Amino acid sequence: MLKILVNAYACSPYLGSEPGMGWNFIQAISKNNKVVVITELDEFKKDIEKKQIESPELFNNLTFYYIRRVHNNKIRKIWPPSYYWYYKAWQKDVYKLAKKLDLEYNFDIIHQLNMVGFREPGFLWKLNKPLVWGPIGGLEISPWKLLPSMGLYGMCFYGCRNIINLYQMHFLRRVKKCALKSHVLISATQETKDKIKRLWGKDSIVIPEVGLLEEFEKPEFKARGSVxxxxxxxxxxxxxxxxxxxxxxxxxxxxxxxxxxxxxxxxxxxxxxxxxxxxxxxxxxxxxxxxxxxxxxxxxxxxxxxxxxxxxxxxxxxxxxxxxxxxxxxxxxxxxxxxxxxxxxxxxxxxxxxxxxxxxxxxxxxxxxxxxxxxxxxxxxxxxxxxxxDWSGKMLILDEIYNSIKNKPEMNK
Missing domain, CATH: 3.40.50.2000 (Glycogen Phosphorylase B;)
Structure with missing residues (x-):
């Protein structure tokens, strides 16, 4: 088994979106590997501990560490992007903890998992360890000519988002450093894969950030009615x-x-x-x-x-x-x-x-x-x-990624 450190800010077995994505990726990774996870304390510790009581077998290969993200709701109401100030500070704390944990565990691989957006890649690329980053998303540009269809507020908001996106994907130095330092990049979509190749000259593997969170009964596939x-x-x-x-x-x-x-x-x-x-x-x-x-x-x-x-x-x-x-x-x-x-x-x-x-x-x-x-x-x-x-398919792809890194000559020196 490989020893893998996963940086997953958002992780919950009971929520959808980013927290559900984080939990399901971690479950897939831990099937065949020993996994240490760093996640946010206030939002997700209670959910994870509750799940551990309900299903302890899911934690056989899992160990969690928690760091609190300091934030200011008043400032965020005035300036929503201030979220990234505090998120960046949280990532710095993750880096400090990761250095200590590496002395204890001697990780084989580090996986920068979420948040999915490319803007904040964290600092774990500074560690002298093979790094996997992704799924990466957020590089999408809303079609310019359709912005007016969103109304005045939508046009201004998503127009500004497009401009900021274009600037950040081209000029954020730490993002490019992380991409170039990564052994493997994972793209959330084919469009992101193509942009990563153009922006940073790196190939990546497409794994959608979403997956089925639960199994439903097989549909009956019956003919519809008159309506x-x-x-x-x-x-x-x-x-x-x-x-x-x-x-x-x-x-x-x-x-x-x-x-x-x-x-x-x-x-x-x-x-x-x-x-x-x-x-x-x-x-x-x-x-x-x-x-x-x-x-x-x-x-x-x-x-x-x-x-x-x-x-x-x-x-x-x-x-x-x-x-x-x-x-x-x-x-x-x-x-x-x-x-x-x-x-x-x-x-x-x-x-x-x-x-x-x-x-x-x-x-x-x-x-x-x-x-x-x-x-x-x-x-x-x-x-x-x-x-x-489904997540079993993602698990197979992730295992292939990790094993490809493990079998590279530089890992065996």
Whole structure:
């Protein structure tokens, strides 16, 4: 067994997003290796200790160390990017602890795991140990010509984010140093892999940061009724572009035979409800708001089609959940969605103009309504596709990565 130190700021067996990603990657890594993990104290220690009481067998190869991240909520409200000041300070504390732990454990490999965003790579690359960094994300640029479709606030926010992203990916020296020092880089998407090659001249391996967090019962793949149920789920923020989905629904020639389920809530909820009322389609929409995970899964499983209209994500767990529940997916040909959704299980929409997107989304929805046999075929393939992204598959890839490092001559000197 290899002795591996994992830097995972976010790690929880009970949460989704970054904490769930951290936990599941660590579980995969610890199947065949002795793993020491450094994570944040206040947010995640209670969850991890609770899980250890419930399932002690999961911790046979796991040891956790905790460091508190100091932060100031008042400053963050005034200046949200101040998060990175305190996160950088936390990473410096991780480096200090890692140096001490290495004297005790003599690690074979160090894995800089999360947060996934490229902006803060930590300081463990300074240790004289083989380093794996990733999955790396955050290099995505929201399509410039579609920023106006996000509204004034969304256009300003994501426009500024694009500019900051472009500056940071080209000029953050510590990011480039970490990339060049790393023995292996892991990209969250093919797009990130291509950018890393252009920016830093390094090859990387694609492993999506998301995976199925739980197994659902195999879908029945039954034919739909006379009404096709279409689901959309996520935060109602400008980058999620729920407004484009609603406008597309209004253009469907089968609107009378559609039932729309929208899960989630956010700053754009009222605006989107207003758009639906203006388009006279609000009677076709069921607004579920934020609901418990089990209830959301039940709603999605009872639908026939799933749509994702995000212009800012790397990928999303809900995409894999929808596929695993046997729903074909309509999404944009962007970011990680482009990697996971293929012609076997869904339809990818190009993102040229707002008018084109709305028209193509409407046409894709109509296609599935008018071709039920194809919808059923893609539903079966969706389930198969989701299972290609389970954590056992990631475990095999990670083991290959670690063993490739172990077998390099410089490691055996």
């Amino acid at each position: 096709m149920k279409v689901c959309w789920s996520g935060q109602h923020t400008p980058g999620k572009s729920l407004n484009l989905f609603i406008e597309a629904i209004s253009k469907s020639r089968n609107i009378d035979n559609l039932e729309i389920h929208i899960i989630g809530k956010g700053v754009c909820t009222n605006k989107c409800v207003k758009i639906a009322n203006q388009l006279n389609i609000n009677s076709k929409i069921i607004w579920h708001g934020w609901i418990q995970k089990k209830d959301a899964v039940k709603i999605i499983s009872q639908c026939d089609l799933f749509c994702i209209t995000s212009l800012k994500d790397i990928t999303s767990t809900v995409l894999l959940e929808a596929l695993s529940l046997g729903l074909p997916v309509i999404t944009f040909d962007l970011f990680g969605f482009s990697n996971i959704v293929d012609s076997s299980c869904g339809i990818k929409i190009q993102t040229n103009t707002k008018k084109q997107i709305i028209g193509d989304l409407a046409n894709a929805i109509d296609f599935f309504f008018e071709h039920e046999s194809i919808r059923q075929e893609k539903a079966i393939n969706a389930y198969k596709r989701a299972n290609e992204y």
